Amino acid sequence: MFMCDCCGCCCRNLSKSELYLDLDRGDGICKYLEGNLCLIYEERPLLCRVDDCYELFFKDSISVEEYYKLNMDVCKKLKDMEE
Ligand code: SF4
Numbered sequence: 001m002f003m004c005d006c007c008g009c010c011c012r013n014l015s016k017s018e019l020y021l022d023l024d025r026g027d028g029i030c031k032y033l034e035g036n037l038c039l040i041y042e043e044r045p046l047l048c049r050v051d052d053c054y055e056l057f058f059k060d061s062i063s064v065e066e067y068y069k070l071n072m073d074v075c076k077k078l079k080d081m082e083e
């Protein structure tokens with residue numbers, strides 16, 4: 001399982017990808033984010049589900065270790081930007 005620390009950085013930077021346009025409240029922050037937590041966590045969209053996306057889209061092309069590493073690299077970039 002992907003080790004997310006619930007920092008909320010990805011949910012505050014939606015404008016970096018057009019895939020998340022529907023969730024953006026207009027300033028890059030998700031309309032479902034409260035503090036660092038997702039108000040619809042159990043029903044959050046597929047694109048917010050790291051492990052489910054791996055199973056559906058990536059498992060035939062890269063290993064789960066590589067996939068997690070790519071995700072963690074993006075998390076780190078977002079965290080570094082907010083510091
Ligand atoms: S940026 Fe990464 S660690 Fe932070 S909430 Fe998003 S997925 Fe989790």
Ligand code: SF4
Nearest residue numbers: 011030032033038048
């Ligand atoms: S739906 Fe939840 S997990 Fe997805 S971007 Fe919004 S707050 Fe983050």
